[in-house]
Amino acid sequence: MRDLIWMIPALPLAGFALLLAFGKRLGEPLAGWLGTATVAGSFVVTLGVFLTLRTDGGADHRLTQSLFTWVPAGSFKADLGFLVDPLSISMCLFVTGIAALIHLYSIGYMHGDPRYHVFFTYLNLFVFSMLMLVLGDNLLVTFLGWEGVGACSYFLISFWFSEEANASAGKKAFVTNRVGDWGFMCATFFTFSALGTLSYTGIIDGASALPRSTATVIALLLFVGAVGKSAQLPLYVWLPDAMAGPTPVSALFHAATMVTAGVYLMVRINPVLAASAHWLPTLIATVGAVTALFAATIALAQNDIKKVLAYSTVSQLGYMFLAVGSGAYVGAIFHMITHAFFKALLFLGAGSVIHGMGDEQDMRRMGALRKLMPITAATFIVGWLAIAGVPPFSGFFSKDEILVYAWQKSPVLWAIGFVTAILTAFYMARQVYLVFFGDARWGEPVPEAAASPAANEAQQSAAEVDDTTATDANDEAPVAAHAASDAGADGHGHEAHADVHPHESPWTMTLPLVVLAVGAIVAGALNMPFFDRLKVLEHWLAPVVEHGQAHLTVSSGLKVGLGVVTVVGALVAFALARLVYLRGRQDVAEQIEQPVFARGWYYDSSIAAFMGGPGRRLFDAVSWFDRTIIDGAVNGVATLVRGGGDRVRVLQSGYVRNYALGVAFGAIVLVGLLLSRAVF
């Protein structure tokens, strides 16, 4: 399998090419099956390569394959090559595995969409890009994948492009990511000028010899890129809006795989981080912890079922950066894997609910779905327990490991992580209770949302009313858009909310839920605490992270203590949420769901106001300067020349008598001059 590494990304690429050429002819559901098959095939090849690496990886646990020289220029050379090591193959396994499940799910979810084949075309291109990102053996190939997934994300967020809000969300995602890409590109320049190569092998071997300042700059700039891609403060704003895309996209791109690319990159360059100044890991840990807490508070007050999960994703990614900053690289990857399982599960579960409810996304109009959607409900609850950190579900183990390392880094960081864990348990419990338990509130009018049920009205209100309502209208727009396109296609959707008949989804959708639920339960076994033999992932990743991984000096008693405190905190949060949302304590709920949370601390709207206000005025000023000053000067010169020419032209009148007059006048002057000379 050593020579077949290229097949891992090539299969989805072939799928993309085939779907691009024949997708329309294949139609539904063949296009979907083709897309699923290529990704599943890629998963099988990945398994084979994984086994080869285990048995036959050599001393350095690396398999490489170089296809051709991509960019040769002078001393600069970047190959299109792959690096298979424990880190990249672990990523590949869960990327292809989860992607295959989500492809399968999409066959059911996208049923009836007029651009069904286009969806799978993009989805396959995404998997290809993601695999290039992970498998690339140098920063430039990773950047190829990095930008590729960004472009696919742009395509699919604005998949239902008829709605302006979706189009805006896609553009916002791309442009915000590009801010991070600025850091990535600059980092590659610094790397090349310091090391003369962009290959990971060269970087890892050369990192320890880098001057501290150079290592710091490189790591910091790559972190800027990671902040953009992984939606951390201050660049997280695109991710909540990205929920405008179809739900499988939210699950695959914006929860399980693409957004974890930043974490992957940080782990990949851990030797550089280890060689950089000490304040940098602290900065990374702080950004992660603050983002985790910040996003969790916002998730408390969201009513859109997908928005809760979106902010939750931002928050969980914050945990991963907290782990990176604390030197818990294994913990970061561990949490990335468990998170991929339970968050993909939660998103797909939410998609199943949305599908079953006839494109309803507002949790205030749900409730009591447990009996009607048993599989969805059961799997969703598994996801909930996993993300809340209840043992023995996977989230407990990975989150616990991160928090222990955070404690070792600084108890303050631990405290932030701890509070976030409690908030996570609370808002996820709120979601489960609102959606699956309590009374059925299907189709009931909701105060704000009732004002703008239809897409066009939402657009109008966005244009007319003040900023706060506009945000709400934007929240509603994707829902309405989906409803419109779905209803237009096959009458499957429901235009009137009063007429809701929740139902369980088809097997193509529930099977992935079940598989992911199993994963969310057992993935914790990858890295059990205390017993060295059970730390499978830690041993497996050891060759990759040996430079950077911090060593735990925390006593076993403290570890147990921290774990118990977190679990107790989560259980208390469950109880509280039960009290508030199942016992109908609306007054308490209103206390918790502060407008400042619901509006995301006004961060996004402030940026939008700045970009639309001073930012736009600045751009306008430059444009005015160009028109008026620079071009004005050009035209001014032209006018001047023409004016001067006009005046001179008067002399060239064409009348002989005028010329004669001139000649006569000149003659008189000449004669006068000569005379004066003769006389004096």
Next chain:
Amino acid sequence: MSPVLAAETAGSFPLLTAVVVLPAIGALVTALVSKRRPELAKQCAVLFAVATGALTIAVLAGFDTHAAGFQMIDHVRWVQDPQISWTMGVDGISLWMVVLTGILFPIAMLGAPPHHDEKPFYAWLLLLEAGCLGAFLALDLFVFFLMFEIVLVPMYFLISGWGYEGRRYAAMKFFLYTMFGSAFMLVGTVALAYLHAKGGPVTFDLRTIAEHQGVLSPQTGRWLFLSFAIAFGVKVPLVPLHTWLPDAHTQAPTGGSVILAGVMLKLGTYGFLRFGLYVFPEASVYFAPAMITLGVAGIIYGAICATMQQDLKRLVAYSSVAHLGFIILGTFSLTTQGIDGGVLQMINHGVSTGALFLLVGMIYERRHTREIAKLKGLQRSAPVMAGVFTLVMLSSIGLPGLNGFVGEYLTLLGAFLTHRWWAVVAVTGVILASLYLLWAYQRVFHGTPDEANADMPDLRWTERLVMAPLIVIIVFMGVYPKPVLDRIEPSVKKLVQHIETNTHYREPKAPKVRPAPAAGGQTASQGKAGK
């Protein structure tokens, strides 16, 4: 004094001369076609353009990849004293300009036919092609100047004759502005030849002048460089000499815009390489920081102006200012990577911006407007056009895997090696590029189409065929630019060496990768590697 024509290099077929002469003959033949048979004029013109394209491909096929100097030289003495000769030669830099010209002209002719007076339109285009090819291939300062000037005339008539509402103003502005620059170059050319001769026999031969450095004092060299730089700076265009460009591009007919952006702007950047760096190495090093500043200014300024445009074609025109800024940045980084990237970016810009102008022209043909506000939701009515536009847009933004990225990346990398902080600032242009193009795309293609836009027809088969070669080039050069770079690089390396031997400038050498075992000795990886 009558011109003396005498073939010096007998024997092999004068391929390069044929490349220049064939479209000129084509122009003449097209002009002689009967007025009553306009369709014949088109067929005849396209035939000549395609034949010329085939000849340029023949040049590519016959090109010796590993040779750094000029190849396939045709040398015919023309004037004895001062020595002026018809010298044509190609190297890795001009090769791609020639091929680009050969490919873009037939595409511009087929993709954007005029609505009236076919015959003169095609005749002017062919004359323009001859001029462009002549300028790219000329190795004689006088012939270069001649060709550089000749191209103005057909373009003036193309804009003023087949352009849009403001065509007269735009054509006049274009003509006067470029003439203004050329005046400086004329003085510079003559002064260079006579000052270089030092009283001896005067020659306009590029190689003789460029290879014998040290004749002129640095002071004189710098003044002469400036006289050339003004002409090229207007042509590129460099900020703040750029305002003729948005008007000319917007008002020109689609075919004219494609050629203007794709080929004619390159006369400026090519001029900087050939008559700036090669002839005035000392002055190039001296002025490099200033030129890099202008390049970065163009990148950011052009992008900001593009963002605020209301006219789709004008937006693309301003994006050219930004893209050409990258080329200047790479050229005056004076590094192999930067100049490689600059040459690559010249091809990329020609292909991508040419394709964008074609697409904008196709939209105008259907909707009779270029105003962004009047276009909406076109992706629904024309999905194929939207798909092609998306691909070209992403290439223009510089998405890795497509052509724009490789060139842009190398120019920035090269600039970083000599002017670190300027490059870091220039990378922000990458953010801005995504901003203005995606915003324009959203306003034009996304959303729900109103009545006027709902029934816009999609690309016809002929139009798809016209776009196809450009798409192939965009993807191929993004995935496998090596064949192109392999041919560019020897000449670029030679140019950099030429600068190094004649100035104190030394190209910064990137550190060599240390062999892994040596590095492993100091790192913690030793434990693992030793097992």
